């Protein structure tokens with residue numbers, strides 16, 4: 001089970017299998033990630049993956065379309081779309 005670390009708040013949690021990062025954030029406000037549309041439209045949930053990108057599932061089509069439009073770096077993901085692969089390791093996320 002990967003461990004998620006949210007750099008802004010210092011909150012860390014073991015990422016439950018089968019849920020999205022958004023769902024994991026909803027379970028504890030200490031994650032500190034803002035959400036709005038939850039459909040890859042607004043970009044408010046942008047996160048920089050500072051460690052563990054290899055544990056992140058690839059961008060969805062909609063996520064890639066918005067992040068490309070916003071000219072974001074490959075290390076940036078949408079919290080509402082991001083899913084983490086099963087397994088061990090640490091994923092560090094920074095709200096941008």
Ligand code: FES
Pocket residue numbers: 034035036037038039040041042043044045046078079080081
């Ligand atoms: S909440 Fe709008 S893009 Fe993620």
